[in-house]
Amino acid sequence: MGSYLVRRFVLALLVLCLALLILFLLIYAVPGDPATIALGPRASEAQKLLFRERMGLDDPLVVQAVRYIGLMLRGDMGTDILSQRPVADLVLAALPRTVLLALVGLGWAVALGLPLGVVSALNPNSWIDRVVGVISTSVVALPSFLMAIYGLMLFSVTLGWFPAIGAGEPGDFGDQVRHLVLPALAVGIAWVGYIARLVRVSMLEVLGENHVKTYRAFGVSNLRIALRFVLPIAVVPVLSVLGVGMGNLLSGAVLVEVVFSRPGLGSLAYDAVVSRNFPVLFGSVVVTTALYVTANFLTDTAIALLDPRIVEEG
Amino acid sequence: MSAVLSLESVSVLYRKGRTMVPAVRDVTLEIGRGETLGLVGESGSGKSSLATAITGLLPSGGRVDGTVRFEGSDLTGLAASDRRRLRGTAIATIAQDPFTSLNPVVRIGRQLVEFQHWQTDRSRAERWRRAAEMLAQVGLSDPEARMRQYPHQLSGGIRQRVAIAAALLVNPRLLIADEPTTALDATTEDQIIGLIRNARQAIDGAVVFITHDMSVVRRLCDRVAVLYAGQVVETGPVGTVLGDPRHPYTKALLACDPAGIETPTRLLPTIPGTVPAPGNLPPGCVFAPRCTAALPVCSQRSPRPSAAGPGHSAACHLMGTA
Known part of the structure; x- marks a missing residue:
């Protein structure tokens, strides 16, 4: 290990x-x-x-x-041409907001997509499987910036339920949460469908393996087998895909930040492009890359914890 | 001798397109306490289907007709949860392939504890202790260390010992072994057969041993039922059936056993042709197209089982003439 x-x-x-x-x-x-x-x-x-x-x-x-x-x-990314502040400071101030947005977006997608995938796999070809299938394939096709724009128009402009721009008052936790809802929704929605599909396919494959029959032969209930002995195997390929998909997620978060004028790496990079502020642009690109690499490393770690065979194969 | 398991005209049918196709047809068998029954036949003869009919673990789309009685009570009428309880307490199965029958990402110990799921009177610690004892009983050195390992760290023979230990942990009154030695090399096979022979004495009940290997039947079983295309073509005590086979299929199977060949030959004997598919059975006797002794009547009428001796019967038209 x-x-x-x-x-x-x-x-x-x-x-x-x-x-x-x-x-x-x-x-x-x-x-x-x-x-x-x-x-x-x-x-x-x-x-x-x-x-x-x-x-x-x-x-x-x-x-x-x-x-x-x-x-x-070493963290020396040069100086911002406009404000003459070190780029590292700007980037590090923006980083936590983007990480928060990505994590909350992915988090709710997993929290919803995973159970949907499990339910589908346990009742293949049932009406519930079909409903989940139709919903997930339709949301997979939705780009996050589109969801951001429509979410903004419906929930902020028309209904006025959520604020439209910014990240909330510093120090006001409730306000920050309300500012996070719509962007996180937009970042995560496609992932709900994606994760549900992946979990379903992967679960069905593992459910067909021989060791499942062994557990059934000892009278263990199907639900218990699915959750305790099949799901840990089935999430491994899902995790690999999520690790690679982090790139997508981050670029989605960048666009969503721009739509909601949310401070973060996305807005930073966008503003830098508009004002030809190259040190800031490169700084945010480097940090985004580092974020992606970190996410992949964490995925690898999680996979190793779940499947002991991978550790030995290298 | 009371019957542990009795099958009365059991058929197993699978859905294929719009029709139900029989993989096992009209099997009637009885297994008494202390008995080991060998179920023999080629691939596709319905051996494993019959086993799943007993355990109730048919794949979806499958159906069992007839009556399966375990210790006198009809299993086919039981609720799914009662059947599950029975599987975890009274009927145990040793799986065919030791390489895939254990969960690859769960340590051996945790799996053995889980298999005692229905032994509700045992605490977790006791389940663990019993698992270690059982591993020692099936001849594994350092059971505690084995229990902390994952299946891929163990050899096939050791994994099959683990599978046997798992089956014995629930104190079964019926043990079903579905070709437990097929995936193993000859030396390991020998050890595993020895283990199952010991296990037979340890359990208070009966053993169903599924195999395609006549020499294994000779070493291990009391009675044998020869299956062909889902039908029992011959059944009886091992000594009689193997010593004086009446059905041409049994004779052919025995002739194919390399252990029975005395003069060296270049080619091993085989039975020409293949087992007919369940949906495409020939009229009359199912074995007639491959039978070297077939009469005209064989392809017209299906033979009824007739007695050939005490407890020995075969379904063949030649029985009356020979």
């Missing part, structure tokens, strides 16, 4: 470094000379040379890349 987690952790770190390298190369490939842009068109060649030397722009590409990755990993 220990060595498995260490291997997974090293792998996660490598993935993060690779992502940073790609990001660096993307910046590098953008046409234009930084020195000319920074000093303006009337700067002399000598000034430009001095600037390049001071900023390390005349170093070989590899040295620049390693320096960039090293700085990012």
Whole structure:
């Protein structure tokens, strides 16, 4: 178990470094000379040379890349062009809000989708299975930003049940919760259907395995078998898909944040794009990547806890 | 000798499209206390279907006709929950494939405790202790360590011992072993058969042993029922049936047993053809198309079982003529 987690952790770190390298190369490939842009068109060649030397722009590409990755990993993401504040501060202030939105969105999707999937798998082809099937396939097709816009129009504008913009007054927990309801609904809704479908298929597969017959042969009730001995196996592939799907979830959260003008990584990145504030943009991209890698590492850990066979196979 | 299990014209039918297809037809058998009955036949002869008819674990879409009596009471009329209780307390099954019959993500100990689900008088600690004792009884060294392992960390032979221990933990009065040695190598098979022979003495009841291997029947069983295409074609005491087989199918099966071959041959004997599919049975005797001794009457009328000796009967038209 220990060595498995260490291997997974090293792998996660490598993935993060690779992502940073790609990001660096993307910046590098953008046409234009930084020195000319920074000093303006009337700067002399000598000034430009001095600037390049001071900023390390005349170093070989590899040295620049390693320096960039090293700085990012140490949390130095540069300075916000507009406010002159460190990008790391901005990003770290926005991060908890996005994580909260993603977790609550995913959380309610699991809380609803998992039982729906289990009920469907236990009564295959029954009317309840069909109803769940129709509902889940229809919500899977809904993009989260669309849900955000319609949710906003219906529940905030027309009905006035929930606030439309912002994240709530700092310190007022109830207000923050009310501001979270609609965005979390929009982020999670497609996942309800997705999780219900995945759990159903995976459960049905495991229910057909031989060991289920053994438990039945000893008179254990079907419900008990399903919940205690089948579900832990059936959620493993669901978890793997969720881990990979975190990328989707995060990009969904980003769009939803923009729709609800909710402070967070999404709004930060969006505003940065609009104002060409590149350090902030890259900072939020790096942190989102790190979030994704972390989520995958946590998924791997959960899977290892559920299925002892995976640990030994590596 | 009171019957532990008696089957009266039991048929097992499965839904196939719009019709019900019989996998087992009109089987009447009785198993007495202390007896071990061997159910023999090729793949597809209905052995396992008959076993599921006894345990009540038919797949959905299946149906049992006729009466299955366990210790005198009719099981087919029981409520599902009563049947479940019976499975956890009186009727135990040893599964066919030790590699898939245990849950891969649950430690052995927790599974053995769970199998004693219906032993409500035992505390959790007692269930654990009994499981360890039983593992020692089936010849596992260091049972406590085994119980903390997962199935994939154990060999097939050890897993099958665990399965036997599991079955014995509920003190069954009827033990059904569905080809428990088929997936194992010959040496392990020998040990497992020895274990089941010991288990037979330990339980106060009867054993149904399902196999396709006549040599296993010879070593383990008191009586044998030969199944072909869902019908019992011959039944009787092991000594008589194996020593003086009356049905051509039994004879053919015995001829195929490598243990009975004395002169070395290049090819092992086989029975030409395959078992007919349940939905597509030939008219008359089901074995007639593959039978080397078939008469014209065989493909017209189905033979009735007739006595061939004490407790020995066979369903063959040749019985009267031979």
